[in-house]
Amino acid sequence: MVWFKRAKPSIFTKNKRDMPEGLWWKCESCGAMLHRKQVEDHLFTCFECSHHFRISPAEYFSLLFDDNAYEEFDAHLRAADPLAFTDSKNYPDRVRETIGKSGKTEACRNAFGMINGQDIVISAMDFGFIGGSMGSVVGEKISRAVSKSIERRAPLLIISQSGGARMMEGAHSLMQMAKTSARLSELSEKKIPYISLMTNPTMGGTSASYAMLGDINLSEPKALIGFAGPRVIRDTIKRDLPEGFQRAEFLLEHGFLDCIVHRRDLKQRLSQLLVHLAA
Numbered sequence: 001m002v003w004f005k006r007a008k009p010s011i012f013t014k015n016k017r018d019m020p021e022g023l024w025w026k027c028e029s030c031g032a033m034l035h036r037k038q039v040e041d042h043l044f045t046c047f048e049c050s051h052h053f054r055i056s057p058a059e060y061f062s063l064l065f066d067d068n069a070y071e072e073f074d075a076h077l078r079a080a081d082p083l084a085f086t087d088s089k090n091y092p093d094r095v096r097e098t099i100g101k102s103g104k105t106e107a108c109r110n111a112f113g114m115i116n117g118q119d120i121v122i123s124a125m126d127f128g129f130i131g132g133s134m135g136s137v138v139g140e141k142i143s144r145a146v147s148k149s150i151e152r153r154a155p156l157l158i159i160s161q162s163g164g165a166r167m168m169e170g171a172h173s174l175m176q177m178a179k180t181s182a183r184l185s186e187l188s189e190k191k192i193p194y195i196s197l198m199t200n201p202t203m204g205g206t207s208a209s210y211a212m213l214g215d216i217n218l219s220e221p222k223a224l225i226g227f228a229g230p231r232v233i234r235d236t237i238k239r240d241l242p243e244g245f246q247r248a249e250f251l252l253e254h255g256f257l258d259c260i261v262h263r264r265d266l267k268q269r270l271s272q273l274l275v276h277l278a279a
Contacts, residue, residue, distance in 0.1 A: 027051050029222070043263045052220045052263055054200060057109040057124035060159055064122065064267050070113030074144050077106060077137045085168040094130070094168070104129045107162070108138045110145045112152065116271040118278075119154035121145050125161040125206075133166035134206050139176025142210060146183040155193040155274055160211040164204015177209035184213050193277035195270065198225050198248070198257075216273055217258050219248040225256075 025034045029051035039046075043063060044053040062068045078095070085091040099105055107129040112121050123145035125132045142158065149156040165173040187194050196214030198207070200223040208227055211217075219225065226246040234241055244250045251257045261269050 045263055050221060054127055056128060057126050060124050061111055064115055065113035070111040072109060072111045073148060074110050074141055075105065077140060079135055079137050082172050083170050091168040098129055102128050106137045107132045108141045110141050112148060115267060115274065118274045119152060120157055121149040121154050122157045124159040127161045130166065132162035133164065134162055134176055135166035135169045135173050136176065139179050142180045143183045146187060149187060149192055150190060155195065155277065156187060157195045157197060158210055159197045159199060160202040160206050161199045162202060162206040164206060174205060177205050180210040181213060184210055195273060198223055200224050219257050219260050221248060221260055221262060223248045225251055
């Protein structure tokens with residue numbers, strides 16, 4: 001027997017209002033749910049645990065250059081296809097697709113400007129373009145950043161953010177390690193300071209060349225820095241790795257880094273270093 005009549009719902013949810021995409025971020029470290037505005041106000045770091053989210057060269061330029069005023073150069077350079085490389089798709093198609101989706105043209109951007117009134121050249125890598133991989137264009141852009149630094153007699157800052165060499169360019173990519181290292185030696189000869197900032201991640205050929213060659217080697221907190229990944233090393237040596245292995249704090253403790261700098265302090269710390277190095 002039916003003791004009651006099921007009431008018809010008076011509230012309908014057929015036309016749902018979508019939540020704006022990207023409004024909330026989940027911290028990869030502590031799991032806290034963060035509002036995008038709060039993340040931006042804290043320079044894309046978690047205000048709960050200080051986890052540093054990955055940011056683009058444009059955001060580093062905005063953070064570091066006085067009044068966000070800078071002159072970008074060599075933005076026209078594009079990747080070639082020296083090996084006619086194909087995996088799941090042709091390399092030129094992959095590059096065009098990445099440019100179309102991301103609006104980025106390469107994994108590195110160069111700019112000249114001032115930090116607290118002091119001239120500086122910045123070459124910043126971008127993980128959002130094919131994992132920040134180091135190809136021929138990245139090597140050429142870093143070489144041209146060295147040339148600009150010599151021309152302007154201005155210190156050079158390279159911000160590394162890369163998974164390593166770009167496999168689609170094979171040996172051409174690996175040659176950039178020697179090319180950039182040789183060009184950086186010219187700065188040393190001319191007594192022009194070079195500061196390296198390693199962010200998460202700085203791996204492979206990037207860490208084995210220019211990223212570790214700074215007069216001062218800095219890092220953001222908890223950045224992954226190394227050559228081969230920890231899983232590859234563990235599987236090779238068949239042993240558990242020390243806690244925090246290849247993280248910035250581990251490298252600082254073992255003498256591979258000079259300092260770990262929180263993003264909120266980065267501009268001031270760089271300004272202090274530029275004054276000391278100029279003296």
